[in-house]
Amino acid sequence: MHLLNELEWRGLINQVTDREGLEKLLAEETVSLYCGFDPTADSLHIGSLLPILTLRRFQLAGHRPIALVGGATGLIGDPSGKKSERTLNAKEVVVQWSEKIKEQLSRFLDFDAEGNPAMIANNYDWIGELDVISFLRDVGKHFGLNYMLAKESVQSRIETGISFTEFSYMILQSFDFLKLYQKENCKLQIGGSDQWGNITAGLELIRKTEEDAKAFGLTIPLVTKADGTKFGKTESGTIWLDKEKTSPYEFYQFWINTDDRDVMKYLKYFTFLTKEEIDELEKQLREAPEKRAAQKALAEEVTRLVHGEEALQQAVKISEALFSGSVSNLTADEICQGFKDVPSFEYDGEEVPLVELLVMSGVVSSKRQAREDLANGAIYVNGERVQEVNKVLTRNDRIEGQFTIIRRGKKKYHVIRYK
Known part of the structure; x- marks a missing residue:
């Protein structure tokens, strides 16, 4: 199955510029393509996973992916898909986040592949050294105001307002595409469907500045859930x-x-x-x-x-x-993961009567209820049913000396944490 046909079968193509031309190019040469990831937090989330894995699909098909970390654009903020202005983050914070995101991206792409090794770039390398006069003369002059206002990412914000900072984001992303085209012979940009306007603006900039240039854009659907709630x-x-x-x-x-x-x-x-x-x-x-x-x-x-x-x-x-319910074989680390959102109680002491601990930790409301539950077989300690009303918990009832897991009934868990 041809790569584009497979992407289509998987539902991964939302829009593509010149489908036939791109299919021909992919068949004839090893194509360099890129996708941008802005550091808006100290980690990517699963909303970024689809474009990352799409880059990987291109690499497995023999092409060369470039993961672009937005060290510069992350300082600006993309208006695409946003109803209001983003909060600007400090440069030092964005630098730290960029490094973390670079490490995450490196897990999914092969940087040692023979013939088509992946690469990671940071757009701060070229945007950071750009002075305002050069930006306005050499880049900004290629963008008509009417053309930019017609883009969905800008149009959707006209009512609520958009700053010049975010308005200029489209130009900066277009400049990224141009620089990667010039430096890395990058002929394809991919991104989520909300990036269509930015991608086509980049194609227009390449067309205007590079003679006989041919580049392409492809967008991936934004992931939705059938029940209407937000994916991720x-x-x-x-x-x-x-x-x-x-x-x-x-x-x-x-x-x-x-x-x-x-x-x-x-x-x-x-x-x-x-x-x-x-x-x-x-x-x-x-x-x-x-x-x-x-x-x-x-x-x-x-x-x-x-x-x-x-x-x-x-x-x-x-x-x-x-x-x-068999939790006794779990390690302390596994308990931290599996019982993260379970009610917990911290106990600072040695031996403790189980009846007292059940009341102190809020598992039951009274000692009478505790005794009843024990007699009825409703209480489990570390997965084992306990019916002994006078049971005293000792250090032997602690998992790795840190936790005791108490269960009341079938599913009501409590974690006892020891200082």
Whole structure:
């Protein structure tokens, strides 16, 4: 299957300039292409995962991806898809974030590939040294005001207001495309569908400044969810690619909880499974949706891609332990991941009667209730049912000396943390 045909089958093409010309170019030569990632936080989130993996698909097909970190444009702020002005971040902060994002991008692309090694660039290298006169004379003169006002990213903000700073973002991104065209023979820019105006502005700048130039643009759909909620958001917040901000277990859980209506789309978007493998998962979804085979495959593939095999196995282990209630085999680190949002109580002491601890920690409201629950077999300590009313917890009831997991009933967990 030709690369563009595969991208189309996966639903990854929203718009493309000169489809036939791009198909011909991709068939004839190793094409350098780029996608930009602005450092607006200290980590990328899963909204950035689709363009990153699309760069990887191009590399696997023999082309040369360039991941552009927006060290300069990150100081300005892209108005695309935003209803109001972004908060400007300090230069030192953006520099730190740029380094972290550079490290994240390097996990997905092969920088040692023979013939088409990936590269990472930072647009601060050329925009940072640009003086205002050169910017206005050599770049700004190629952009008509009417042309810029007609772009969706600007038009959508006319009512609420847009500063000259964000208005100029389109010119800076266009300049990026031009510089990469000149320095790296980069002929294709990809990005989310909200970047179409910026991408086509870059193509126009290349056309006006480079003789006989031929470059292309391709946009990817913005990811949506069938239930109307925002992709990449949960009750606990954004799903990040940094394991310190979103643990591998939380990351795995996000994908395994995918709606049946979305799972096949996400398998095409976010995994490198073949058409045959995805067709088989679709058949299983149709015939036995309760087994959630498609969701498991999605969660495993994406977690492995982002966090590696070891983190995936850890996430699966935590999930199975929580499902079965057998938590005694979990490590302290795994408990931190799996019980992050579970009510907890800090205890500073040695031995403690279980009845007292149940009341102190808020598991039950009274000692009478605690005794009743114990007698009825409703209390579990580290996954083991306890019915002994006079049970005293000792250091032997602590996992790695740090935690005791108490469960009341089937699913109500509490974590006892020891100082």
